[in-house]
Amino acid sequence: MMPKIRNRKYQFKRNNLSFNPGITLISLVITIVLLIILAGIGINLALGENGLFNKAKYAKEKYLNAQVEEEKALNELYEELGLLGKLPENTPETEAGKIVRMPNSWETTLPAYVSDKDGKEVIASKKVASVYAVSAGSGNTIPVPLGFYYVGGTIDSGIVISDSKEDQNKYAGKEDVSKELKGNQFVWIPCTIDEYHKIDFGKENAKWDMEGHSSEYPQIRKYSGFYIGRYEAGVATLNSEKKANGEANPFDDSVTFEGGKSLFEAVTIQTGINGWNWQNYDFTARKTGSPVTTGTNKATGNVVVKADSIPYYHADYYTAVEMSERMYSNNKYVQSGLVTGTQWDMMMKYMQDTGNVDILTSTWGNYDNVSLTNITGYYTNVNSSGATDGFKNAETLSTNSGTSSYVLLTTGSTEQVKKMNLYDVAGNLWEWTQEAAYYKDITYTNATYNTYMLRGGAFTDASSTGPAAYRGYNFAPTTHTGFGFRLALYLQ
Numbered sequence: 219m220m221p222k223i224r225n226r227k228y229q230f231k232r233n234n235l236s237f238n239p240g241i242t243l244i245s246l247v248i249t250i251v252l253l254i255i256l257a258g259i260g261i262n263l264a265l266g267e268n269g270l271f272n273k274a275k276y277a278k279e280k281y282l283n284a285q286v287e288e289e290k291a292l293n294e295l296y297e298e299l300g301l302l303g304k305l306p307e308n309t310p311e312t313e314a315g316k317i318v319r320m321p322n323s324w325e326t327t328l329p330a331y332v333s334d335k336d337g338k339e340v341i342a343s344k345k346v347a348s349v350y351a352v353s354a355g356s357g358n359t360i361p362v363p364l365g366f367y368y369v370g371g372t373i374d375s376g377i378v379i380s381d382s383k384e385d386q387n388k389y390a391g392k393e394d395v396s397k398e399l400k401g402n403q404f405v406w407i408p409c410t411i412d413e414y415h416k417i418d419f420g421k422e423n424a425k426w427d428m429e430g431h432s433s434e435y436p437q438i439r440k441y442s443g444f445y446i447g448r449y450e451a452g453v454a455t456l457n458s459e460k461k462a463n464g465e466a467n468p469f470d471d472s473v474t475f476e477g478g479k480s481l482f483e484a485v486t487i488q489t490g491i492n493g494w495n496w497q498n499y500d501f502t503a504r505k506t507g508s509p510v511t512t513g514t515n516k517a518t519g520n521v522v523v524k525a526d527s528i529p530y531y532h533a534d535y536y537t538a539v540e541m542s543e544r545m546y547s548n549n550k551y552v553q554s555g556l557v558t559g560t561q562w563d564m565m566m567k568y569m570q571d572t573g574n575v576d577i578l579t580s581t582w583g584n585y586d587n588v589s590l591t592n593i594t595g596y597y598t599n600v601n602s603s604g605a606t607d608g609f610k611n612a613e614t615l616s617t618n619s620g621t622s623s624y625v626l627l628t629t630g631s632t633e634q635v636k637k638m639n640l641y642d643v644a645g646n647l648w649e650w651t652q653e654a655a656y657y658k659d660i661t662y663t664n665a666t667y668n669t670y671m672l673r674g675g676a677f678t679d680a681s682s683t684g685p686a687a688y689r690g691y692n693f694a695p696t697t698h699t700g701f702g703f704r705l706a707l708y709l710q
Contacts, residue, residue, distance in 0.1 A: 287550075291364050305351075314355035314372040315390035323440060324349060324361060348551040348710040349441075352377075355391075360406050361441045363551040363709055369403065370395040374572060376639030377406040378448060395639045397525035397630045402545075404445035404523065404707055405640050409564045411439045416653075417563040421578060422689035425656040426671055430560045437709055445707035446557060446565055449629040449641050450649065451541060452527025453481050456595060456628065461611075469528060469609075473519040473541070475501055481528050484598075484608040485699070497532065497604050497697050503544075504536040509668065510695040520545045521705070525630035526595040528609060529647050529702045535670050535694035538650040538703035545705060553708045559653025561706050562673050565643070566687045573638045580675065580685035583635055583645025584627050587680045589619045590635070595628035600677065604699040618677075626677050626699070644686040645679070647702030648672040655691035668694045676700035 308318040325347045349361035355372035362368055362379055369378040370389025378389070382401025389395045414435070416428055437444060453473040460468035467482055475481075479500040487497045503517030504510070521530055521541050530541065542556040569575040581588055596609040597618070606626065618625040630641040637643065655669040669691050675684025678700050684690065692698065 308351070308353045308357060308359045310357035312353040312355075312357070313391045314353055314377070315368050315370065315387055316353045318351050318353050318359060320347060320349075320351040321359065324351070354406070354408075358408070360408075360443065361709060363707070365549065365551055366404075367401075369399060371405075371639050373406075373408060376573075378639050379404050379406070379445065397636075397641070399525070402523040403448040404705075405448050405638070406443055407446055407561070407565050407568050408443040409438065409568070410442050411435065413567075414438045414560060414564060416560050417567060419563075419566065419578065419687040421685060421687050424669070424671075424689070424691040426559065426689055426691075427654040427656070431558050431652070434558060434560060434708075441709060444561060444564075444709075446561060446640070447523040447705040448639065449523050449525060449527065450529040450647055450702045450704055451521040451533075451538075452524060452629055453521060453530050454528045455522055455524050456526035471519070472522045473503075473517050473530070475518070476516045479516075481531060482609050485532065485606045487603055487605050496693075496695065497699060499697060501530075501532040502534060502537050502697065503540045504534075505540050508536045508540075510534075510536065517541065523705060525628075525641070527629045528596070529626070529629055529642075531626060531647055531699055531702050532697045533650065533702055534697045535650050535668075537697075539652070542703060542705045546707070551710050553710075554705050555708060556650060556652050557704050557706045559651050559671060562651055562653075565640070569638050569640075569643070569686070575637045576685075577644075577687040578685050579682050580644035580687075581681045582637060583675065583681060583686070584618060584625070584631070584642065584677050585645045585675060585679055585681040585684070586619055586624065586677060588645070589617055590627075590632050592634070593618065593627065593632045595631045597625050597627050597631070600624035600626055600699055606699065624677050643674055645675050645681070645684075646677055647674075648676045648684075648690055648692075648698070648700050649674050650701065650703045653689075655689075670694055672701065 305317060305319040306312070312318060349363050351359050352362050352368045354360045354377050355374065358373040360377055366379045366381050367383055367386035368390070369380050369385045369387070370392050371377045372391075372393055375393035376395070378395045380386075380399055380401035380403050382399070385399045385401050385403075388399065415430055434444075454469035454471045457468050457470045469482055477500070481501060485498060488499065500516060502514065504514045506514070508514065517537070533541070539556050542554055546552050546554040566577045570577050576582070584590060593612040593615055595612050597612050597615050598606040598609045600606050601624070609628070612627070612631060615625070617623070618627065627646055630636070635642050635645065649672060651671050651673055653671040655671050672690040672692060673688065674686050675681070675688060692701070
């Protein structure tokens with residue numbers, strides 16, 4: 219009996235040794251090999267030449283080096299003006315237009331050393347900024363973005379800046395700034411974060427979005443104001459030499475359209491379009507993915523914000539957004555966008571409170587019932603269907619007003635349409651804003667079009683029914699002869 223028992227025990231042990239431990243060792247070896255492979259991959263992803271750590275390090279260095287570039291650009295500007303290291307404090311007696319010491323809140327602190335992408339260390343200044351400080355008169359200080367220049371005006375008359383160095387200080391310290399300038403121009407609208415909200419001026423015909431855009435708040439908190447386009451956005455600017463040479467079309471195009479279409483030439487209403495609504499899709503510039511795709515992406519180039527320009531009429535809401543954002547999309551120091559409802563209201567408040575400007579009847583704009591004089595630039599007649607007959611020299615224009623005598627003018631056509639150094643805020647074209655309107659016309663019950671607010675009236679309106687503060691509305695894809703837009707700037 220005993221041997222049998224011993225044999226069974228031996229057999230059990232032998233089977234145990236020849237099976238279970240073998241599987242465990244093989245599994246362990248395979249597991250270890252896989253872990254080594256995965257670890258190698260992980261280490262390479264994290265520490266390799268294109269690893270996460272290197273990418274994060276390079277991204278940080280790229281960001282810091284961009285700040286160094288801002289510091290270099292700022293120092294070069296100061297050095298050019300002979301002000302490096304000795305910028306004065308701004309006081310109530312400082313003349314408007316003088317470059318002054320910058321508030322600390324406008325600057326960013328840099329570390330003592332920054333490495334470039336080649337690993338070379340460079341010594342960096344402690345402070346950088348994407349703006350420089352300019353006196354606005356009466357002790358007020360405004361930011362001017364790098365690449366832009368103070369032109370003229372004061373906080374009480376409207377500060378004007380330009381993106382052309384040729385315009386720098388052309389009207390320094392003067393209240394009134396002429397339109398005889400080269401670059402794209404913007405006017406500073408001062409406002410604190412506490413007063414930055416929408417205002418009901420009692421001029422509206424639809425419910426509107428009462429909330430402000432939170433994306434606007436950081437700029438207002440930091441700089442206490444914003445820049446708005448001095449003129450309505452334009453597609454082509456008058457060339458004085460071409461005009462003097464008698465050329466049929468004396469305008470230089472900044473925006474061109476497919477098929478050689480032109481807003482300088484006569485524009486007819488497309489067949490099958492609803493009269494004054496959805497008139498002509500030849501001049502749209504909608505981003506891919508816009509809710510309405512008809513007439514997508516027909517505009518090439520950037521708009522201008524200059525005097526004597528053909529305004530971008532026939533612009534629908536999507537075109538206004540696209541072209542506004544496109545203008546400075548590649549700029550390191552500013553971004554551009556379509557004016558918002560709050561920005562428009564702040565402009566109205568500034569004009570009314572500081573300049574004592576009439577924003578509720580606005581008899582100073584290009585309206586059907588207002589006669590303007592000393593008109594320069596060019597004009598086009600608009601018939602009762604909304605078709606234009608091409609732009610002509612305004613020297614031949616006897617009047618811009620009369621019953622249903624619709625006349626669309628180039629931007630800044632007369633000093634009568636200027637208030638606070640801003641042109642055409644009242645009349646000429648209705649201007650799209652980013653403010654939503656809560657409205658749905660029962661005649662379009664099958665449509666799901668969004669509606670947005672337009673401001674400021676147009677050449678088709680009476681000054682009392684479409685004043686500067688008025689809130690109109692329309693469907694986002696409407697390409698109306700009387701619809702244009704205005705830009706705002708966002709400082710970095």
